[in-house]
Amino acid sequence: MKTIFQLGLACALVVITLSFVFPGLYQIGEWKTLDLRFQIQGKIDTDPRIIMVDADDTSSDYYGRWPWKRSVHSEMIKKLNESGAKTIIYDVLFADPGDSVEDNQLVAATKQAGNIVLPFAINLDDKSNNIVNEQSSSLKLYGIDNTFLYSNNYRTLKDTILPIKPLIKVSGGLGHIAANRDQDGIIRRVPLLVKNHESLLPSLAFKGLLNYLNIPNSKVDITDSSIILKDVSLPGGREFDTIKIPIDSYGQMVINYAGQWEETFKHASFASVLSEKSRDINHKREDLTEKIVLVSNVISGHDIKSTPLEKDYPGAGIHANIINTILTRNFLRETKPLFNYSLIFLLCIATASLIEGRRYYIQTVKVIIFLITFIISSYYLFTSGIVVKVFMPILSIFLTLLVALVYKSSLEKDLSDNFQ
Numbered sequence: 001m002k003t004i005f006q007l008g009l010a011c012a013l014v015v016i017t018l019s020f021v022f023p024g025l026y027q028i029g030e031w032k033t034l035d036l037r038f039q040i041q042g043k044i045d046t047d048p049r050i051i052m053v054d055a056d057d058t059s060s061d062y063y064g065r066w067p068w069k070r071s072v073h074s075e076m077i078k079k080l081n082e083s084g085a086k087t088i089i090y091d092v093l094f095a096d097p098g099d100s101v102e103d104n105q106l107v108a109a110t111k112q113a114g115n116i117v118l119p120f121a122i123n124l125d126d127k128s129n130n131i132v133n134e135q136s137s138s139l140k141l142y143g144i145d146n147t148f149l150y151s152n153n154y155r156t157l158k159d160t161i162l163p164i165k166p167l168i169k170v171s172g173g174l175g176h177i178a179a180n181r182d183q184d185g186i187i188r189r190v191p192l193l194v195k196n197h198e199s200l201l202p203s204l205a206f207k208g209l210l211n212y213l214n215i216p217n218s219k220v221d222i223t224d225s226s227i228i229l230k231d232v233s234l235p236g237g238r239e240f241d242t243i244k245i246p247i248d249s250y251g252q253m254v255i256n257y258a259g260q261w262e263e264t265f266k267h268a269s270f271a272s273v274l275s276e277k278s279r280d281i282n283h284k285r286e287d288l289t290e291k292i293v294l295v296s297n298v299i300s301g302h303d304i305k306s307t308p309l310e311k312d313y314p315g316a317g318i319h320a321n322i323i324n325t326i327l328t329r330n331f332l333r334e335t336k337p338l339f340n341y342s343l344i345f346l347l348c349i350a351t352a353s354l355i356e357g358r359r360y361y362i363q364t365v366k367v368i369i370f371l372i373t374f375i376i377s378s379y380y381l382f383t384s385g386i387v388v389k390v391f392m393p394i395l396s397i398f399l400t401l402l403v404a405l406v407y408k409s410s411l412e413k414d415l416s417d418n419f420q
Contacts, residue, residue: 008352029391043259084289111170175204205322
């Protein structure tokens with residue numbers, strides 16, 4: 001038994017050492033097993049207060065090729081404001097001045113609504129640092145600045161593409177639309193806050209949600225592992241004391257994807273809304289009172305992202321899933337390194353102990369059952385909001401099984417040779 005215990009410890013040390021030698025390989029394995037859990041989970045409930053207004057292919061047949069006239073967007077903003085939407089996230093980047101008359105109409109509609117959150121595009125430095133260029137410095141001149149507590153680990157804003165200045169002045173706020181892809185090109189997490197000078201700027205979805213929940217910066221606390229929204233009062237009178245958003249050391253939240261794009265959220269075509277024919281998925285008029293509305297371009301070939309569920313996923317869906325994850329508080333919390341390494345040691349020792357005896361086939365079946373039990377348990381933990389490592393534990397179980405079987409067979413061979 002002592003030898004088996006030592007064998008389990010040795011295998012655990014080998015697996016952990018290899019994770020430092022080949023971190024990229026291990027990380028890809030963990031990403032893929034996380035994606036598989038999303039795919040098995042499929043569709044989950046979404047918050048009914050999130051309404052998607054899609055500038056889709058049907059709308060492009062009506063309004064022509066993108067980009068559309070800004071007068072069209074002005075009419076949409078007026079329409080949504082008159083419909084009682086509490087917060088409108090208008091995910092269209094009006095970066096360059098256009099026709100002066102139409103620009104003035106857009107500014108006037110945005111000012112009258114008073115609840116329009118607009119995007120600005122950014123690039124992020126690969127490494128966290130305090131260097132910002134002149135363009136990002138202009139954010140302060142435009143009044144785009146926050147007083148969130150500072151963190152040295154957060155990604156640094158490198159450069160920006162801003163909306164036209166008159167729009168910034170009358171908007172209800174701006175948020176960045178950085179798509180933080182992992183090395184395999186898939187978006188699994190989002191930097192809710194990025195660093196600019198001595199402050200942190202929110203993502204578009206996060207800024208829209210803060211506005212929707214009427215949360216000032218003074219009610220946002222930031223710790224090493226969470227962003228805490230205090231004194232939250234949801235529209236409709238339902239109150240929570242706090243919403244605690246789990247993040248990593250870079251201020252990133254794991255997005256809990258609700259399912260396939262066309263199967264989740266309430267969608268309405270841009271053209272149908274503007275032509276008084278707005279219908280939701282149940283073919284009923286959607287009441288927008290006290291809702292959070294996300295208007296975005298989902299025309300085929302525009303703003304396509306890769307997610308764990310779909311390779312061609314509209315960028316607007318990323319924002320919607322961020323909002324839904326926070327509103328429903330259906331968070332995914334990743335386990336800490338200490339837990340991960342402790343788990344490896346326990347799994348290796350447990351696997352080695354199952355190899356005790358001489359009936360190899362039965363012992364192998366026991367290990368396979370043990371492995372399946374772990375995989376099923378990790379999935380149910382995932383549906384409960386806990387993301388445990390899967391690739392490294394599976395590797396540790398297989399390695400321990402292989403080494404233990406080789407060790408025992410060689411030991412028995414030596415005994416057999418001694419009796420000859």
